[in-house]
Amino acid sequence: MPSKKLSVVVTRRLPQVVETRMTELFDVTLREDDAPMTREALVAAMQDADVLVPTITDQIDARLLAQAGDRLKLIANYGAGVDNIDVATARQRGILVSNTPGVLTDDTADMTLALMLSVLRRIPEGMRVAQSDEWAGWAPTAMLGGRVAGRRLGILGMGRIGQAVARRARAFGMQIHYHNRKRLRPEAEEPLDATYWESLDQMVARMDVISINCPHTPSTFHLMNARRLKLMKPDAVIVNTSRGEVIDENALTRMLRANEIAGAGLDVFERGGEINPRLKALPNVILLPHMGSATTEGRIEMGEKVLINIKTFADGHRPPDLVVPGQM
Known part of the structure; x- marks a missing residue:
């Protein structure tokens, strides 16, 4: 039976x-x-x-x-x-x-790079201009973004996804840095030409791009708090495809509004699907509806x-x- x-x-x-x-x-x-x-x-x-x-x-x-x-x-x-x-x-x-x-390692890593490129090269802004009646043609100083190659990428969380992000970013010519609970073994670290930072504060202060790739746990809640966000360079950008709770979203919003951080690409938010209206209004922020794994x-x-x-x-x-x- x-x-x-x-x-x-x-x-x-x-x-x-x-x-x-x-x-x-x-x-x-x-x-x-x-x-x-x-x-x-x-x-x-x-x-x-x-x-x-x-x-x-x-x-x-x-x-x-x-x-x-x-x-x-x-x-x-x-x-x-x-x-x-x-x-x-x-x-x-x-x-x-x-x-x-x-x-979902590769899918999320792909989206992380997409957000980096979109923020640094102002892709959504360019789309809005091209699709409107504002565009008067090419100009030498119009829509200037930042070159990806040569920038320092600081990866917060070097697990499967963090390493996949590092491989992609290295192919774009970025310099790979990371902070993790434990340093990677040499056989994992060396192919990425990655520099380990024991101090997250020191890494954050020196990076051009910060990528959040760690899980949300009690120890990572608001890991990027107001104090740590203030360590970032004014021309740096931050990307998050992991968990919204890792960043103090209110502090990030205040700093983006004050141009104390150059830009952000966010696929996740501290309150799930409830996005801070002030964040939505900022021109230097790209917001996605948790699409990182959506293939x-x-x-x-x-x-x-x-x-x-x-x-x-x-x-x-x-x-x-x-x-x-x-x-x-």
Whole structure:
């Protein structure tokens, strides 16, 4: 007699190929629309399902986990980060948590370089001029930006994505510098010709471009605070494709308005989808709606990892992308 399929609830719409495969493998409940679930709907799902598949828009905190049913044994997060989930509380309640690491490295690194180029070369401003009636033709001093080659890039967080950013930036002729919890091994550092800075303050004060590529943890919250932002050179720019909480957004906005920092390219924001209106009004800022990982290939690969984690769990084994508290 065939074993009963796991009951799986998915909180957002996923690529169709992923949803189809989930339907074949599990007793799955999919979303009809793509709006985030309410907390009440999440509670109902967690009370009835064996597996919950949330995304970064779902805050699975201790209060929510306290209302989970006895059936819930796995939270298979559709995303690399798990700061939306109280992993320690989940494990205390006997609920495993998995994620999808490594899938979006190249996509996010590509977007990081795109933002650097866009800010330094004023690409969105140029588009607005070209698409309006303001453009009177080429002029020697019009739309002057900054050359990318030769600039010092300071990468904050030299994990998979940080190293991928470094490889791309080096191909553009940038000088690679980085700050990380631990220095890279020589075999990783030398091919990038990267300079390690133990002091983040000293690195920030000397860079032309700062790229935020570290995760959001209690120790990285507002790592780029007002004091540290003031260390940046007035002609420097900052790019963030990681987590908005790493930068004090109010302090950054004040400094950009005062031209104490030359520009910023932001794909993530401190309050999620709620962007500071003052930030939106600034001409020296490029804002994107969390597009860093938004490729068809990447989203499908994320779904495939979720499927593997659930199927491995269903077969009685440890999910390959199990998240362990204390190792995040």
